[in-house]
């Protein structure tokens with residue numbers, strides 16, 4: 134064999150072996166890395182080598198000092214943010230895609246990727262029960278998907294008003310209003326900011342005690358409005374009442390976008406009623422890398438008017454003309470990773486039943502955690518309809534201490550937040566690896582911490598507000 138090729142195969146085998154060791158060790162390391170592992174990250178702080186250090190030595194350094202300083206989010210005891218782990222089929226498919234190294238802009242650069250992503254898109258519309266002739270773009274994130282969807286919505290709204298955005302730009306264009314929930318995710322606010330919708334141009338829709346837009350207080354909608362709804366609020370997990378809001382918005386002629394980063398997956402399960410009426414919207418974003426448990430950089434933007442998305446994201450040039458459903462004409466990227474392949478692999482390996490089971494199992498565990506927390510004396514602030522739990526101890530200071538102690542324990546990791554002025558701990562159950570034992574361990578730990586930190590509450594006034 135050609136010696137270069139043989140060296141390459143050695144490196145791949147080494148990477149494979151080290152990756153397998155990492156996965157085999159899941160559940161046995163601290164969930165957040167200890168201080169010595171963090172200090173050792175200094176090992177990476179070296180000058181750029183003049184002469185290359187070689188592939189094997191480079192890989193070894195990464196594993197030796199990188200691995201111990203990872204967070205075990207690819208495990209069952211991590212309950213922070215809404216992250217999910219990686220399903221074996223999805224992670225393995227991504228590895229094969231790496232070997233292909235096809236830029237997946239369309240058929241011309243990868244017939245395989247184009248075909249598989251087309252099927253993944255079709256299956257996605259099927260499992261989420263969204264309009265079947267929508268276009269599906271595989272993007273890096275729900276943030277990017279929202280940017281794409283809102284840019285498409287604005288372009289379409291201006292077109293209806295007789296304004297050609299592509300030619301005339303935004304200067305002097307008719308005003309398009311955006312209505313968002315007071316609890317819209319920061320990623321949505323960022324997408325709007327980047328698109329030039331300043332905070333003062335947003336009309337904020339008040340939310341109820343479950344974190345859902347209150348239909349009785351919905352601002353006025355017109356055909357020059359983009360209304361952004363939410364499936365899965367990051368604190369409560371609740372969904373806006375689509376069946377009450379969507380018909381009104383449609384009658385007004387507004388464009389309805391739904392941020393369903395994780396919550397839209399409820400639709401693939403016995404909890405689908407939470408999302409009743411969501412299929413009446415015009416566009417949706419949903420992540421693969423959260424609840425579907427694909428590797429990172431995998432999300433979808435879905436637009437009912439396929440032509441509107443393909444026109445808005447068109448990147449055809451004389452040397453590269455592709456069909457309207459080529460991914461380069463549905464997303465930002467021209468050169469791109471075939472990120473839809475891991476979605477295809479996840480859906481094919483789980484099937485409809487497996488996805489429903491993943492969602493239903495994690496929701497059931499969330500309900501169990503909420504019950505355990507109540508029993509341990511915490512106040513649970515949401516009604517736990519999906520996979521999010523927010524809870525607090527007797528005082529803000531106690532809650533903050535419990536969060537830090539849990540993070541430092543190495544036995545779990547979750548973060549905190551603020552809900553209606555109270556400090557809360559935020560727990561999200563979104564990993565396919567989370568087992569009943571992980572849930573029991575979490576409840577036990579939180580019980581212990583509550584007992585320890587309640588004893589200190591007399592000192593609360595001494596603590597700086599963090």
Ligand SMILES: *Cc1c(COP(=O)(O)O)cnc(C)c1O
Nearest residue numbers: 274275276318320365392394420
């Ligand atoms: C995570 C999240 C986002 C952002 O998604 P990314 O894929 O991380 O960009 C947006 N909205 C909600 C509700 C989320 O939970």
